[in-house]
Every structure is written in C-alpha cells, then in structure tokens.
Amino acid sequence: MGHFYSHGAFHVKLLTLPGLYNSGPQHWQSLWETSLPNIERVQQENWDQPELDVWMAKLSAHIDDCKEDVILVAHSLGCALAVHWVASLKTSALHVKQVKGLFLVAVPDVGQNTFPAPSFSPMPENRLPVPSILIASDNDPWCDVALSGHWAHCWGSEFHSLSAKGHINSESGLGNWKQGQSWLKKLVPIG
DSSP states (O other), X not given: OXXXXXXXXXXXXXXXXXXXXXXXXXXXXXXXXXXXXXXXXXXXSOSSSOOHHHHHHHHHHHHHHOSSEEEEEEETHHHHHHHHHHHOTTSOHHXXXXXXXXXXXXOOOTTSTTOSOGGGOSOOOSOOSSOEEEEEETXXXXXXXXXXXXXXXXXXXXXXXXXXXXXXXXXXXXXXXHHHHHHHHTTSOOO
C-alpha cells in the first residue's frame, strides 16, 4: 500500500467525525481508520441522542490534544458538527488555524421536522474559513442533492455528486473507498 501522504515530512492528523449512531465496522470511515496513517475517531459520549454543544466541546478538546494540523473527515451528522464548529464564535482563531480542511460526506438536512438531532439546526450558510470538499449522493434519503449543492456553494466547497450511493455509508458498498481517498488528498497541505 502506498503512503497516504506524499509531501515529505509534513504531518497532518485526520480526525473522523461519524454521524448519528456512530460508524460501524464496514463503514468507509472505520475502514480508513484501519488502513490510513495518523487517523483517529473523535468518540462522542452519546451517539444516539446527540447535542450540538456537547459534541462541539468534545471536538474542541480532541483538537486541543493534537500536536499536528488537522483535517476533519466527517460523515452525516459529523458534517453538521464540523460546519457548526468552524463557523462558531466559540472556536478560537488558534483552532481555525490548526484545522486545514473539512471533508464532508452526506451532509444531512438538519432542518427537517423529523430530524432526530434538532440542536444541530439551522445549518450555518456562511463561507467556511478553511478549504472543504462536499460529497453527496443523488439518492440520499437524509438530504436532497440540490440542497447539498446549495450548501457547497454557500460554504465555498468543492462539490461532487455520486450516482445512487444512498447515504454514502456501509450500505453503499464503497469498501475502503479509494475515490474518496483521492478527493481527501486534495486537502492535505503541501509542507
């Protein structure tokens, strides 16, 4: 297997941010955690009843413990966490400098009346202060692809729409998702 980072001695930490109910063992995030270097999951206390403030505090504490620059690798509700975190006034300038990019996969429509994590609504729509890539599927049950495209435009994100990959999770049959890794490499800063 080739080394994920091809830029000399530059080191960046990949932090995975799963969504509601966490990511199971066959989810691309979990598979990446076993195959890519310098990657770890931000473990939340309660995956089943998430509260934005609690999840944001956990993410801030995790980033505080990192010595390297960070790229947030988020799925579903983890994307909403990442976007709220970088858009929040609570996020210090030091943190924003340390976070070098957001990799956002299957951002959910947190504004739906039936959405199970209401504290994550509304979704910020300001341009993000760091580079970002948003990947959506044209048949995601949690978000219409047009709304994903709208957010990508608002946030200044590079946008990719996949055909018939559902919620881009373990049921999508992506395995170790090599195409996703190729897109993620675009966010790795050159040292």
